[in-house]
Structure formats: structure tokens, C-alpha cells
Amino acid sequence: MRADENWGTIGRLILASGDRFPNVEALVDGELRLTFPALRDRIIDSARAHIAAGVEKGDKVAIWAPNIAEWIISGLGAVMAGAVLVPLNTRYKGMEAADIIRRSGAKVLLCVNGFLGNDYVGMLAGTGVEDNCRIVVIKGDAPEGTTSWQDYLNAGAGVPVESVDARVNETSPDDLCDLVFTSGTTGKPKGVMVTHAQTLRVFEVWADVVGLAKGDRYLIVNPFFHTFGYKSGIIASFLKGATMIPEPVFDVQKVLTRIAAEKVSMLPGPPTLFLSILNDPNRDSFDLSSLRVAVTGAAAIPVSMIERMRDELTFKNIITAYGLTEATGTVTMCRPED
CATH class of the missing domain: 3.40.50.980 (Rossmann fold)
Known part of the structure; x- marks a missing residue:
């Protein structure tokens, strides 16, 4: 059976991964090594945190980070919670990132601080993004006015796992899972809606x-x-x-x-x-x-x-x-x- 017919959504695919590959290493990043069951559980905890933060089905969650374990865990947690993921190019400057955050209507921004020496939070200063979008620093120092990833996760501890299951069950194969913006070679970057x-x-x-x-x-x-x-x-x-x-x-x-x-x-x-x-x-x-x-x-x-x-x-x-x-x-x- 095809994947879209068998699991239908990314959330169901992730939930099934622990049973399908119980002894397979899923993620290696520095000292971090997680099997598929362990990674699934980390993503569930991430989804609980997003739900606790008020992320609803269909809300946009932007992510501005390089290839790190935290991208996978925090980003897929948002998708599991029913959100639409909006990845941002790590080479963007503040105004470029702010433009896409505003146009997508992102409710939460997951970002790093210090990658390649860049102050990602600082680059957004004066753009007005923080007025309508909560900034969560998934790796690096969390400046005043932002939330650290650990604090964000801690807030989700009171959300039952059943709430995540409910979000996964509410999500349809025909629902949007992400809004990936084009490079903007021929004009302003365009958001591509994918289910x-x-x-x-x-x-x-x-x-x-x-x-x-x-x-x-x-x-x-x-x-x-x-x-x-x-x-x-x-x-x-x-x-x-x-x-x-x-x-x-x-x-x-x-x-x-x-x-x-x-x-x-x-x-x-x-x-x-x-x-x-x-x-x-x-x-x-x-x-x-x-x-x-x-x-x-x-x-x-x-x-x-x-x-x-x-x-x-x-x-x-x-x-x-x-x-x-x-x-x-x-x-x-x-x-x-x-």
C-alpha cells in the first residue's frame, strides 16, 4: 500500500516509525543518538509543547535553523500538532525572514542563535515580528523577550499524550503540512502549499x-x-x-x-x-x-x-x-x- 494511503499524514508516519524500526538508529547529531522509538517520543513531547503554546490545527510555525537535531524534533512536533511548517533560509537577513514570517502569518518562530556567528534574534529587532509571533530559541542563548526550547518543552509537560493523538487524528491527508518558499530568483519568494x-x-x-x-x-x-x-x-x-x-x-x-x-x-x-x-x-x-x-x-x-x-x-x-x-x-x- 502506498504511503499516502497507509499513513496519510506525516504525524501518523512518525507514530508508526517506532514499531516499524524498533532497533534502528534514527538520528545521530554529535553526542545525541536516538532510535526511532526515542525520536518519536521526543517529537511527541515537542507536539505537546506546541499545543500548550496555543498552536492550533492549521496555524503556521516558522523555523529558522540549520541542519541540527532540534530542527527535526521541533519542526516535526509542530507538524504533528497539526501546524503548517514554514522553513526559512538560514542565509536570510532579518528583513527577508520577517517578510516571510509576516506573509505566512506564522504564530511561532523556532530559531537558533549564534549559527555561523549570526544573532538571528537580533536581526529581527525593529521588524515588528515579535508583536504577532512568539520567538522560541531551539539552540543557543535565548535573549529577553524570547523563550528557550527547554522552557517551551517544560510548559508542554501538562498536556496529555492523548491530546497529540487527537491532533494527529484530526489531520487529513489533504491538509497542508508545509509552506516552503521559493528562492525568489525571478521575483519575491512565493509560498508553495503542499499537503x-x-x-x-x-x-x-x-x-x-x-x-x-x-x-x-x-x-x-x-x-x-x-x-x-x-x-x-x-x-x-x-x-x-x-x-x-x-x-x-x-x-x-x-x-x-x-x-x-x-x-x-x-x-x-x-x-x-x-x-x-x-x-x-x-x-x-x-x-x-x-x-x-x-x-x-x-x-x-x-x-x-x-x-x-x-x-x-x-x-x-x-x-x-x-x-x-x-x-x-x-x-x-x-x-x-x-
Whole structure:
């Protein structure tokens, strides 16, 4: 049965993950290691916190953060509570983020403070965002007028788990799950409305085509604010039982170290990522033999690069793809045999 018919919503998919993959590591971020049951429970606690904060079904919750565990836990908790998630580009300046927060009508903003030295809360000063949107700092110092993630979670402790179950049951496959804004290349960024059913159906097919499987260890370098990182990364991992290993900033030495240490098997990214690995003079110092699946796109792809990936690395499946935010993130893909 198709994912959109079986689970219907992202919330039901997450609830089912603990039973489907009881002994599989779901998330690795620094010292944090969570199995699928443990991650499911963290997301439920996050949903309880959102409900306690007054987030109602259909409300917009914005998230402005890099690829970290807190993005997955806080963001999916909002979706489980029936909210519509609005990811924000971490490269935005304050006025750019404020514009999307206002236009989307976000009731809560989940953000970090200090990523790449940026004062995200400070960048919003004077924009008026705080008048209508509660700011929750999910990682980093929480300045006056904001709420720390721990305090936000603590407030949800009094919300029964049954309230989360009720929200999940109230949410329909045809309800919106997120509002992802386009890059704004040809004008002002546009919010693309996507439903739970669309997301599950498209990215189950995506995961099947690329060959993502239970137990794969997935280094997610593509940003979570983009469908390539969020949907092809997080959602696909919940669908197939892959371990999510978020990488907040691409640095070739750090990536090579993590591939070797975590036995990464799944590595999507733009051509520049793979060329950086192939051309790194220290590449042979790292054990990269676990690499199995690569997905690339977003730019012209040299045939010579694909040949080198096959000859010099251990990839079995190398997939090229093209997508648009307006088309749920995926438009065309080749298959391993192409």
C-alpha cells in the first residue's frame, strides 16, 4: 500500500516509525543518538509543547535553523500538532525572514542563535515580528523577550499524550503540512502549499527510485529549509528507516571524517560536493567504502564526474534528478539502470 494511503499524514508516519524500526538508529547529531522509538517520543513531547503554546490545527510555525537535531524534533512536533511548517533560509537577513514570517502569518518562530556567528534574534529587532509571533530559541542563548526550547518543552509537560493523538487524528491527508518558499530568483519568494498526502506519495517514490533502504546511514548536507534536505532527507528517512546524520555546514574534511566514522551509505548533494570529495588530496586517508547511494542535481553534471564516482568511490547507485519547490520538490529523475 502506498504511503499516502497507509499513513496519510506525516504525524501518523512518525507514530508508526517506532514499531516499524524498533532497533534502528534514527538520528545521530554529535553526542545525541536516538532510535526511532526515542525520536518519536521526543517529537511527541515537542507536539505537546506546541499545543500548550496555543498552536492550533492549521496555524503556521516558522523555523529558522540549520541542519541540527532540534530542527527535526521541533519542526516535526509542530507538524504533528497539526501546524503548517514554514522553513526559512538560514542565509536570510532579518528583513527577508520577517517578510516571510509576516506573509505566512506564522504564530511561532523556532530559531537558533549564534549559527555561523549570526544573532538571528537580533536581526529581527525593529521588524515588528515579535508583536504577532512568539520567538522560541531551539539552540543557543535565548535573549529577553524570547523563550528557550527547554522552557517551551517544560510548559508542554501538562498536556496529555492523548491530546497529540487527537491532533494527529484530526489531520487529513489533504491538509497542508508545509509552506516552503521559493528562492525568489525571478521575483519575491512565493509560498508553495503542499499537503501531507502529496509529500508522502512523492517522496516514497523518490526513496524507491534512489534505492534508500532500512539501515542506510544518510548524511544530510542539503539544507533542511529546502525540500532536498527536508523531504528527500528527513521524510524519506522516516519512510524507509534510514539513519539521519545532519550536517549543518559543508566542509570537505568534516564530511570525510563523518563518512568514515559513521559508515555513511547515502550521500546526496550538488556536483560541487562530489567534486570536492574526489579532488581532496587527503581522500585516501579516510575509509569511504560504506558509500552506496549518491543523488545529485541542481546544476550541470559532468559525465566525467559520474565516471570518477563509479571508478574511484564505491557508489552502486548514482542518480541525477531535477526538482522545483513548486512541484513538491521533484520533477524528473533517472534510474540506476539508465
